[in-house]
Amino acid sequence: MESLGKRIARLRKAAGYSSQAALGTACGWERPQARVSNYEKDSREPNLADLRLLANALNVSLIELIDGSPANACEDTGQYAYKPDATEYALVPQHTAQGAAGNGQFNDHVEVKGGLVFKRAWLARMGLKERHLHVIYVHGHSMEPTVCDGDVVLLDESQTQPRDGRIYALLKPDGELIIKRLIQSITGGWIIRSDNEDKRAYPDQPVTETDLENLTIVGRVVWHGGAL
Structure with a gap:
């Protein structure tokens, strides 16, 4: 199963951030590279405020950041599981x-x-x-x-x-x-x-x-x- 840290790293690259420092800077953090590095290595847990900043910088919903992709395909059926609307x-x-x-x-x-x-x-x-x-x-x-x-x-x-x-x-x-x-x-x-x-x-x-x-x-x- 993909950990939160691995998900942050994957979404960072997908969002076009070439480095951990670039993502941390977008979140407005001091020591941006060290902070993102700790999160991506799963050596430190982001608090809720940091999760929101990360979601905004990565242009994903908080649900997607914490729980995975908005819709996950079932390996057996190929159908997609329902994900609640983040606006509701x-x-x-x-x-x-x-x-x-x-x-x-x-x-x-x-x-x-x-x-x-x-x-x-x-x-x-x-x-x-x-x-x-x-x-x-x-x-x-x-x-x-x-x-x-x-x-x-x-x-x-x-x-x-x-x-x-x-x-x-x-x-x-x-x-x-x-x-x-x-x-x-x-x-x-x-x-x-x-x-x-x-x-x-x-x-x-x-x-x-x-x-x-x-x-x-x-x-x-x-x-x-x-x-x-």
């Missing part, structure tokens, strides 16, 4: 990172693996901005029945302020990424809560405001096969 749908990058609904998940390296498409009209109704969105898998059972093991969730990374009763992806100081609900306690602190009713296995974790500041709120979970 937004492709949200899906990362290989996993957020644990359990004891935590370490993610030393994160890669873009295609993505999921969402109707732009739905994103607008939900007040979500495409540039702030990412998709990850969930691992573990602590958030069942709300979010189950193997579910794919949509994160809005612009929502990093804790709100009572909402579900967030939290990055702990030791590098663990967890999916939990935040509950504001009557004493003014917070509780990191699992939705699973087995509290012996998944107890509440009271935290102070200071403790919460030591956690990085990566974003709020806004969808997992339905709006939350």
Whole structure:
């Protein structure tokens, strides 16, 4: 399967950029050659903003850049698979990172693996901005029945302020990424809560405001096969 880096290299050549530096310059980056080289070697993952700049410079849609050609022929039938219209749908990058609904998940390296498409009209109704969105898998059972093991969730990374009763992806100081609900306690602190009713296995974790500041709120979970 063609990696994202190989796809960038192929599209760069097809677009007439004779060098990596030329493409990087078109994107407006400092150290343009090094940046594009890292992307083409798959040694560094482009963020969503860089993916958009690359797509514009290469004159392709974001969907084509991340997910391959606009229409791929089936080897068996020769028919072309349907690709959603980029004017109607937004492709949200899906990362290989996993957020644990359990004891935590370490993610030393994160890669873009295609993505999921969402109707732009739905994103607008939900007040979500495409540039702030990412998709990850969930691992573990602590958030069942709300979010189950193997579910794919949509994160809005612009929502990093804790709100009572909402579900967030939290990055702990030791590098663990967890999916939990935040509950504001009557004493003014917070509780990191699992939705699973087995509290012996998944107890509440009271935290102070200071403790919460030591956690990085990566974003709020806004969808997992339905709006939350």
